[in-house]
Amino acid sequence: MAMTMYDLTGAEDARRFSPYCWRTKMALAHKGLAVETIPWRFTETDRLPAGKKTVPTLIDGDTVIGDSWEIADYLDRMYPGKPLLHGRSERGLAKFLTAWTESVVHPALTRLVVLDIYKHVAEKDRAYFRASREARVGTTLEAFTADTEANVAAFQKTVHPLRITLRSQDYLGGDAPSYGDYIVFGAFMWARSISPVQLLAADDPIAAWRSRLLAAFDGLAGKAAGYPV
């Protein structure tokens, strides 16, 4: 029997626009599973089965699920013989994490640590370092890093997707660290090695994750020369 799914629409039945419903429709197609969609509108909460409040809501026999992430997990668990939604994609997704780290996190950290790097590099490297970095940022290192408070706030906003993720799992890799964790952790080690700036509030889930990685492998990173954070 085909599954049934409540699917957000507007004035026209055919115009289905929910990004979450699209995740689930693509996921069902990925697995080759048929689904019958039922158009549903914002204010029709009472029409959803089993007290669900949001779409997609999927009905598969006696099972009713009202969250796209949980639906994906359910489909991979119940239909493991069909192509896995979370199949061997770890290297590809780690590549995205690399792009995010280097194009978003590193630039935000540079605002905080680049002057500290200058102060720590070898005497013979200083002229090269200042000239190359000032050309890149278009001002003096001192001016670029002047407003620490604003730069910390901007950094903390930048890493918000990391924070959300680490609220529900211990590592980016899930239950255990993977290379994706080390990609992002490298950025925190960069800062820690060179700068006394406090990047995170003590109760930030990112701080707890950082502590776990500082302690990993007999404290490989935590024992390295750096500033206590």
Added chain:
Amino acid sequence: MAMTMYDLTGAEDARRFSPYCWRTKMALAHKGLAVETIPWRFTETDRLPAGKKTVPTLIDGDTVIGDSWEIADYLDRMYPGKPLLHGRSERGLAKFLTAWTESVVHPALTRLVVLDIYKHVAEKDRAYFRASREARVGTTLEAFTADTEANVAAFQKTVHPLRITLRSQDYLGGDAPSYGDYIVFGAFMWARSISPVQLLAADDPIAAWRSRLLAAFDGLAGKAAGYPV
């Protein structure tokens, strides 16, 4: 024989601060492989073996690799019996992609499409939709979406990590789509279903990826009601 790795440092040998070198040191520890690190400074390019120009540079017997991503691939390929760096982390990393999509991409798109959604929702949903969304954004839907050109530019900047990723692989999952692809693609379907705004330049690698997913599963998404993009 232990591997050797050139590792960036500053005035003090012990202070190792390169985020890329930290990725590789954590990766080697993850696999339980011993490494001897050689301190290296910015201007010592001539000291690196095999014409390499950047650190980490790893030497393993006759092999010399000068890029942290390639080193991770090499380690998983050459030492598959040791814990994999890209081991079963796909679900965890997809969770990060979810957090990024919902906290970064969706808000940037909302600026572009929320008034169009209002225009397309059923008559009975309009009052609810306007009131709830205007409370969320703190102004009228018209004012919130007024500057399309600036909002498109901001959106295109927001998705830059996606663009970088898709320059080197066809899907976020790598060679084939995974649930991570559908998470992000859902955002593009949201916009396409409801709004005529052109989000991407024709030569953007993201546009090519979107076209591949619009065509997938016999055009499931591409044939759905929406605006041509």
